[in-house]
Amino acid sequence: MRLFAAVLPPAVAVDELAAEVRELKQLPGADGLRWTEPAGWHFTLAFMGEVPEETVPGLSERLARAAHRTEPFPLALHGGGRFGDRALWAGASGRLDVLRRLAERADAAARKAGIDMDRHRGYTPHLTLARSRAAAVDLRPFVAALxxxxxxxxxxxELSLVRSHLPRGGITGQRPRYEEVGRWPFGGAG
Known part of the structure; x- marks a missing residue:
């Protein structure tokens, strides 16, 4: 199964961002982007890729420990950015130091569970809003609007473990579907 650890924003934050995205969709070039669905918005902490089902119990135990060692912290959706001309994202403000530490803990939990995490790069807190279609779209006006x-x-x-169900069969407009398979409250044990 295809898994990642994430922080899921609450409904009120999703609603605020959805209103902003409605405005972004009015900008020139917006039709050249594939917009993500609000129901799937998340801050990925550690992307694990395909994980054998028998690995999930050990991974879950380690993620529970990572959550227990994390204190609750404030976060807000704030501004945005881009990865080249391929992805537009919303950023965050608040205790980004704690969010980064949680990402490190989730990455370490996956490694200790035997998952190859060599793909891991420096953590940039972001929530993906849109991706370019075949032709590149200049994302700078969208970032400026954010x-x-x-x-x-x-x-x-809390920390969530999410399963990603990728679209099958090349049906136009079909998007990934996300399923929360585990959730652990923070313990604040430092």
């Missing part, structure tokens, strides 16, 4: 966006703060209090 500059003033500041969602309301919320308290992050």
């Amino acid at each position: 500059d003033g966006f500041e969602g309301g703060p919320w308290t992050v209090g």
Whole structure:
């Protein structure tokens, strides 16, 4: 199964961002982007890729320990950025140091569970909003439009393990579907 560890924003934060995205979709070039669905918005902490089912119990135990060692922390959706001309994302503000430490802990949990995490790069907190279609779209106007966006703060209090179901059969417009397969509350044990 295809898995990743994530922080899932609450419904109120998703609603605030969805209103902003509706405005972004009015910008020139927006039809050249594949927009992600609000129901799937998340902050990926550690992408694990395909994981054998027998690995999941050990991974879950390690993620539970990582969550227990993390204190609840404030976070808000804020601004945005891009990865070249291939992905547009919303950023975050708040205790990004704790979010980065949680990403490191999730990565370490996966490694200790025997998952190859060589793909891991430096962590950039982001929530993907759109990806370029075949032709590149200049994402700079979209990033500029996101500059003033500041969602309301919320308290992050749990770590989630999410399964990604990729589209099958090349059906136009079909998007990945996400299923939360585990959730662990923070313990704040430092």
